[in-house]
Amino acid sequence: MVNITEKIKEIEAEMARTQKNKATEYHLGLLKGKLARYRAQLLEPGPGAGSAGGTGFDVSKSGDARIALVGFPSVGKSTFLSKITKTKSIIAAYSFTTLTAIPGVLEYGGAEIQILDLPGIIEGAAEGKGRGRQVISAAKTSDLILMVLDATKKAEQRRLLEAELEAVGIRLNREPPNIYLKIKKAGGMKITFSSPPKYLDEKMLYNILRDYKILNCEVLVRDDTCTVDDFIDTIMKDHRKYIKCLYVYNKIDSISLDFLDNLAREPHTVVMSCELDLGIQDVVERCWDELKLIRIYTKRKGIDPDFSEALIVRSNSTIEDVCDQVHRTLKETFKYALVWGASARHVPQRVGLGHPVADEDVVSIVAK
Ligand SMILES: Nc1nc2c(ncn2[C@@H]2O[C@H](COP(=O)(O)OP(=O)(O)OP(=O)(O)O)[C@@H](O)[C@H]2O)c(=O)[nH]1
Numbered sequence: 026m027v028n029i030t031e032k033i034k035e036i037e038a039e040m041a042r043t044q045k046n047k048a049t050e051y052h053l054g055l056l057k058g059k060l061a062r063y064r065a066q067l068l069e070p071g072p073g074a075g076s077a078g079g080t081g082f083d084v085s086k087s088g089d090a091r092i093a094l095v096g097f098p099s100v101g102k103s104t105f106l107s108k109i110t111k112t113k114s115i116i117a118a119y120s121f122t123t124l125t126a127i128p129g130v131l132e133y134g135g136a137e138i139q140i141l142d143l144p145g146i147i148e149g150a151a152e153g154k155g156r157g158r159q160v161i162s163a164a165k166t167s168d169l170i171l172m173v174l175d176a177t178k179k180a181e182q183r184r185l186l187e188a189e190l191e192a193v194g195i196r197l198n199r200e201p202p203n204i205y206l207k208i209k210k211a212g213g214m215k216i217t218f219s220s221p222p223k224y225l226d227e228k229m230l231y232n233i234l235r236d237y238k239i240l241n242c243e244v245l246v247r248d249d250t251c252t253v254d255d256f257i258d259t260i261m262k263d264h265r266k267y268i269k270c271l272y273v274y275n276k277i278d279s280i281s282l283d284f285l286d287n288l289a290r291e292p293h294t295v296v297m298s299c300e301l302d303l304g305i306q307d308v309v310e311r312c313w314d315e316l317k318l319i320r321i322y323t324k325r326k327g328i329d330p331d332f333s334e335a336l337i338v339r340s341n342s343t344i345e346d347v348c349d350q351v352h353r354t355l356k357e358t359f360k361y362a363l364v365w366g367a368s369a370r371h372v373p374q375r376v377g378l379g380h381p382v383a384d385e386d387v388v389s390i391v392a393k
Pocket residue numbers: 096097098099100101102103104105115116117118119120121122123124143144145146275276277278279297298299300301
């Protein structure tokens with residue numbers, strides 16, 4: 026492990042020394058590729074490492090979605106958990122009060138959302154400082170990262186945390202790059218671009234692929250704005266996780282109104298004060314919006330739908346997912362479904378398993 030950390034440091038130092046220009050472009054691209062590979066190795070649990078490896082804290086997933094509270098020490102993560110759930114996580118003015126993952130349940134919109142309060146992370150967390158690697162691995166399993174920031178601290182805290190998460194392959198508020206890569210057994214490399222690329226060329230991709238020992242493959246870059254980093258993310262796609270992130274500035278009771286106004290205007294950002302009980306509900310609502318969970322009300326033939334209890338499915342779900350939520354084997358006897366609501370072209374619409382559902386649809390499943 027020490028070896029890999031040293032190698033990473035060496036590559037980072039070499040990248041810092043290398044001037045960025047046309048002549049060094051290929052070399053820098055290769056270095057980035059190597060860096061990504063070592064970082065992935067760093068996260069793999071070594072032999073006998075047990076749960077101390079990259080697996081994070083063993084909190085089993087429960088409920089309809091998971092939100093991870095990530096931030097530097099003493100920004101108010103545990104205070105926030107205690108506000109929005111019945112769980113009491115220890116709150117104190119000293120750093121590293123929380124030492125493991127503390128799960129709580131937020132009930133909202135008929136859904137149960139698991140909230141994971143995590144220990145504070147520090148710079149260098151991705152390389153294993155503190156419990157950083159476990160914290161970040163736990164964050165990697167979440168549907169939404171709530172990055173809790175201290176409004177009284179320097180603006181760079183946000184960039185530092187983002188860099189830590191990026192270093193272990195988490196991509197915040199982004200989509201996977203629009204690059205097709207298929208690894209083959211023979212036939213050499215075939216690299217094509219849908220339109221002339223702005224930041225890539227064939228030779229560069231060729232070199233990086235060779236460095237990864239990928240000699241036979243098909244590549245199609247579909248977006249002319251893709252960068253070397255996007256290409257490396259495509260090669261490393263098994264180690265990448267695209268997660269939504271909401272930036273939450275806490276302790277706004279201690280900053281000026283002007284400053285507060287600026288913070289609140291940043292994208293994906295909400296502000297709150299746990300101490301004064303300000304903005305907490307806004308944060309919860311924004312979380313709900315970001316998770317894009319879908320509530321489905323089921324209806325039996327001849328009876329009004331039961332609006333008191335919703336089935337919760339994820340965004341982009343279909344009738345098939347609804348069936349799976351009701352019962353494991355319901356699909357097998359499924360004949361058709363009747364749908365009332367935003368996803369139906371007319372009401373009720375008779376649909377099959379592949380029909381995409383929308384929030385607050387009413388669904389009646391008809392079995393064979
Ligand atoms: N001024 C102010 N202080 C707050 C607010 N929210 C929390 N605090 C204080 O900040 C300190 C740290 O709170 P915690 O909830 O323990 O912070 P944490 O992020 O869980 O800390 P670690 O577990 O150590 O990483 C405590 O003294 C809280 O009372 C707030 O909105 N305003």
